[in-house]
Amino acid sequence: MKKIIATVLTTILALSALAGCTQVTPNTVFSADDLPGKVIGVQLGTTGDIYASDYEAEGSVIERYNKGADAVQALKQGKVDCVIIDNEPAKAFVAKNKDLMILPDPFELEDYAMCIAKTNSELKNKINAAIAQLKIDGTLAAIISNYIGDDTKGKSPYVSGNSDYSNGKLIMATNAHFEPYEYMEGGVVVGIDVDLAQAVADILKMELVIEDMDFDAIIAAVQSGKADIGVAGMTVTEDRLINVDFTDSYTTATQVIIVRKK
Known part of the structure; x- marks a missing residue:
């Protein structure tokens, strides 16, 4: 009986630890004004990367990924506080991930060539x-x-x-x-x-x-x-x-x- 109780308690503790590990920090970015000091996800070498880099001097950490999808996945996992990316890909990502949203104010305008x-x-x-x-x-x-x-x-x-x-x-x-x-x-x-x-x-x-x-x-x-x-x-x-x-x-x-x- 004691062994059964011990096993149950061990299982409960393991599940609790797992839940603690998977808990994601609540969102703290509500506008561009909140970017200083945050962890920002970008696709390596993109315009989002260039714009985000300006915030490094203000204490932000830039996490660079080869694919925009990898940056979005990091956001879902709580590894970054936000992702800076083009609006159209952003809409595609958000459509597939209902737990994410695009902030209403545009960040920057740009011309593609x-x-x-x-x-x-x-x-x-x-x-x-x-x-x-x-x-x-x-x-x-x-x-x-x-x-x-x-x-x-x-x-x-x-x-x-x-x-x-x-x-x-x-x-x-x-x-x-x-x-x-x-x-x-x-x-x-x-x-x-x-x-x-x-x-x-x-x-x-x-x-x-x-x-x-x-x-x-x-x-x-x-x-x-x-x-x-x-x-x-x-x-x-x-x-x-x-x-x-x-x-x-x-x-x-x-x-x-x-x-x-x-």
């Missing part, structure tokens, strides 16, 4: 002309609305009608973990950036080839010539302009803060 080698100005000019054409004829707006907006999502998929690849291949470096800009679906990389790059390739009579890699490796791939362009929800920054050039912007995005609801 394709990065390209500084020595490849001819290709940059051609891509800029293609982007301008896609803006004028409404193709770009249709591509974006196909992925963003409850009333328009899935209603205007881009369909490539090009079979003329006489100008060779257009190799695109991306990181397919940034829905809706680029993500995996059925083993294929899809998203706004993919459709945009395909539309550009069609205009340039080139075959689009997609190389999926860590976000932090994209600029190096473009610099070295392993990729022609980097398209991955990438913002033009002074630091990045040291190493690569950028095309004209194709969309404006918003950085937001994800927190736990409780």
Whole structure:
């Protein structure tokens, strides 16, 4: 009998210890004003990483992850106090995690563009002309609305009608973990950036080839010539302009803060 009681007590203590280990600290971030001194999760090398780094001087600790999904998982586990990321991927993450929310006030506005080698100005000019054409004829707006907006999502998929690849291949470096800009679906990389790059390739009579890699490796791939362009929800920054050039912007995005609801 004593052995049974001892076993029961041991089990209860073990379960109590387990519960204590899995308890998550209540949310303490309610606006950007609360970021100093907090542990902030970001995707390595992204604009969120750049903005968050400004808070290190104010005592914040920046935890960097290769994937935005890993940063979000760390938030759920209480390893970070918040995550700074683009609004559209944030909405996708929150839709799948009902215990998380996006703070209502935008954190920062940013313009997305394709990065390209500084020595490849001819290709940059051609891509800029293609982007301008896609803006004028409404193709770009249709591509974006196909992925963003409850009333328009899935209603205007881009369909490539090009079979003329006489100008060779257009190799695109991306990181397919940034829905809706680029993500995996059925083993294929899809998203706004993919459709945009395909539309550009069609205009340039080139075959689009997609190389999926860590976000932090994209600029190096473009610099070295392993990729022609980097398209991955990438913002033009002074630091990045040291190493690569950028095309004209194709969309404006918003950085937001994800927190736990409780």
